[in-house]
Amino acid sequence: MIVMRVIWSFCLIFLFLLGTGEATAGELTEHLENFPKWEKISSVQPAVGDLAYPDWMAGDWLLKSTLVDLVAPLAPDIVTPGFEGNRQYLQVPISFPVRFVQEKKLISGLKILPRPSKKAAIVADRVFNGLNLARAYLGDTTVLSVKVDPDSPNRQITFLRGERQLVSIVSARATETTSDGRFIATEVFQQIFKGGVSPYFNSVESTTAYRKLPTSNPAIEADQVTAVYLSPQDPDYFQAGSRPVALYRYRLEFFPTGL
Template sequence: MFIILVLYHKIRHKINQKLIISNRKLLLMLKKFIYLLIVIISILVTNINPIFALSLEDRINQYPSWQQKILLPKPEKDLIFPDWFEGKWEVTSILKEQIAPLAPKFQTPGFEQNNEYIDKKIQFSVKFIESSFYPQQDNFVPQKINKQIIIIADRKFNSLSIAQAYLGIDNVEKVVINPNNTTEQITKFRGENELISTVIGRQQENISEKDFITSEVTRQFFRRPNSVYLNLVETTTKYHLINSNLIKAKQFTAIYLSPQDPDYFVAFDQPVALYYYTLELKK
């Protein structure tokens, strides 16, 4: 930004020295300045956001040296899982590590309390179900023929199951998927508390026949009767198929402050909390 200001003041100085310059020349100078400004901003943006070019596997390999949030494509469809995910699974989740990269300067609310979950087994059920998918609209091919059967996560069931496992059945009332926006869901808690989660970025990678990676960035809005808390959450998970009844996974979660947070300028796009879990899915 300093370079842009210097260029601006140099051009302004020249204009002041030559007030008799023709309108045509002045317009040309302004066009050149605008073009140069666009080029500089493009370079700056490219340097600020190198994470966009990384594969998800590279992202995992860089953990915990995550200096900024990942940029994922805007979700246009749900995550599509390999066929070996289909069915109901009993999950054992273990928090192996948590890191506060900006401590002691800054820590997220509740970070210290999460120590009680380290190496503790949390168990819950998840489902992966069949769904219909129409890859392309073709006027010459009937929908029934063009239809594909895919495997997706049962987000309503899974979210409720996970929330109740961590917070208690009595503390989590229900999960509602927005019928007008399937990327948004609302988790209702006791006492008029609710969490509104919206997926704003999503990507998946098939590494091999037995390895699959997913990543989502979610905007979270936690609302209480007298307060609100906003943040962004990145969840990147690598699954490995052991056999038809067992899947093991490594899950990496990063918390980022929302630009609306009063402490945002302490961290900018750096993660303020990192979590590493191991997952075991059994049938």
């Protein structure tokens, strides 16, 4: 149970780790504004390729992530593993390096080259970000490595000590750019935790609104809400319906490192 509590802490933060479907104008903004009264979002499209970010997110950053609120909408009837344990992270900043780079293209399964036909999109360095995120929460000795499927940027595996694995698969997403310059992205993904008595499944939706600031300390800030939904394998699945069983809200701050 201790392991599961910590796993939930780091895997529910955000989805840079993993083109994009455009949401109906204003729907993602409204989605964030309705916190904590959430239902599953309807405008996401199947995830194809990588998630492209604005050019102003390119580079190396020190990310400071702070859990500012958490809600269990169906408590006390349904509470996810580790929810109460995650209260220890409330208002506690956790920092780690992240990187956003130009997208590269796999050529004939042999080489990775910049896309030649047009300006390369900005995407997350999923292995770098995923490894630093996991180690910030679990420690260097617990997290062995992070791998991304060479055939799909939407499938990632975190390898943990003791032959345990956390598999994350992005299945759908949507993006929105607001009139005030915010970039909002929603991604829906499935998680499978392997290594216990039996695999543990859940579904997660993360919506993040990024905003470029006129200063460099920080240079970017973001408001993020991550919602946990029960998978069909859970005995409480039909009771929960389309409602989330846990909601986590984070404040993200990006500080340039100049590396």
